Amino acid sequence: MSDTTGTLARPAEAAAAPGRSVLGALNPAPGRAARGPAAAAQRLGAVLAALGLGPAETQTLERLARTRIVPAGQCVFRRDDAAHALVLLLQGDVALGVGAAETDFRPERLLHAPAWLDLSSAWLDHGTHALDGRALTEVLVAELPREAVQPALDERPGLARHVITGLAREVRALTLNTHDLMHKDAPARLAAWLHERLGPEPAAAGGAGAPSVVQLTERKRDIASQLGITPETLSRLMRSFMRRGVIDVAGYTVRVLDPGALAGIARGDEPQVEPAA
């Protein structure tokens, strides 16, 4: 098949996207969590700051947090576990989804540090985590017990504000996702997913000067799982887009040739015509 070859066995960890903005400096040892209490504490402070918290709030939370290392493949938390703490992902990648064993686990969302793993469950009485959290790499997490955060919240308005904003963002993302699942078909969802990871490409004036590239950092089966489709369907869709000249796929590298067409497919208004040739 011509030159569609690329590394197949795994998405190259070394090929991770170059760190961007403030968070760039936050990935010192990719794939390996910071070892030792001192390193963990330092990392916690950096992550809290990166999430937009002020120095005072950061210090308050640092005192409450308990950090924990979870080896790759293990569960960070299980759904139906009582959620007594907010969970923050300091380092590594975690999949939120369902499934008993490491096999047959179906990820619904993938998170990369730094990010909140579960900012909501602990606030609900008798709340449990809604999903399993499974470490994809070795992972460093911080847990903030609700009982301890509660009073801190009352004293530090900035903290409450941060929690509210984080939750609001999550509500928005979930609402949009739900909408897509209900009303968009598989091609539209994939196109939207790809288009979203393009970032704001400011209208390259030149022709084929700098085609936008999306590097897939996760296995295709996990991407498919997030989109609510099977790996087979994902593969067929990729090929279909390729035949239409919208993208060019080589292994885990996707070059987007026609962002406009991609957006059209994502909106669902594209008539799905495919050249017979």
Next chain:
Amino acid sequence: MSDTTGTLARPAEAAAAPGRSVLGALNPAPGRAARGPAAAAQRLGAVLAALGLGPAETQTLERLARTRIVPAGQCVFRRDDAAHALVLLLQGDVALGVGAAETDFRPERLLHAPAWLDLSSAWLDHGTHALDGRALTEVLVAELPREAVQPALDERPGLARHVITGLAREVRALTLNTHDLMHKDAPARLAAWLHERLGPEPAAAGGAGAPSVVQLTERKRDIASQLGITPETLSRLMRSFMRRGVIDVAGYTVRVLDPGALAGIARGDEPQVEPAA
């Protein structure tokens, strides 16, 4: 078809479920919103109290709120409208969904007063409402401008706590909904929906003494839309469940004959066998 008849044209508004618990007294004039500033203010206070806010928080919010009446069929807010305020539903029913005109509007969630209509969007910078909100009946809403709520939040910890809890509940509901959409088929989703509206029926010892009844208060097409299926499929599923002896449908009244079987279908572990006869 024997006695499956029932009122067809509309779900009888008068047949609304009997008011339950604290909220029973909150529906004085069903179908018609409280008229006049005084009535609106009183209703606002009652709703805030019913939502679990203390007297101090209630008074604070009462001062900030602006109430508004929206006639049936009109939009309470449009998606892509800038969201500058939290929106609270004081009276009436609203559908959250998408669709330009009153026809071809696809509801994704239905809300009955008292409830938060949009507790999240206003917290996001440049935030817009994620969905259209369309009044199904004449509706009374209260809007709490974010700029005004913000400082109140810093002074009254109970307020922040309430917002956080509300958002956390929403995150949980959306997460579970997303999960169902991705992994459950149509019969399972419908069964789960029905089972949820059964309420905690405490194991009726008697035989066919008091079969649990679910009164549908909305059009079946709207129920289907919420479940992400077509009205035709909903109709077929209802009939299928009926043939299996799980439920009995008469117009907008659904009698659940076998809650256990319903739960089984909802879990998806039921082998979908249907008696040939």
Next chain:
DNA sequence: CGCGCTCTTGAATTCGATCAACTATGGTGG
């Protein structure tokens, strides 16, 4: 009564899943 609305039922169709090879890659151990 006829019109408009909602729901129902049937037939045809289509999208995506499932099942089953087969290819490509990387790691392991002889």
Next chain:
DNA sequence: CCACCATAGTTGATCGAATTCAAGAGCGCG
């Protein structure tokens, strides 16, 4: 070094669930 195996992805054939299209039935209302 190479045979061997495990894993990831691709491709094709087939199946089935749910939508679409089309027609009909029940009910309320002017």
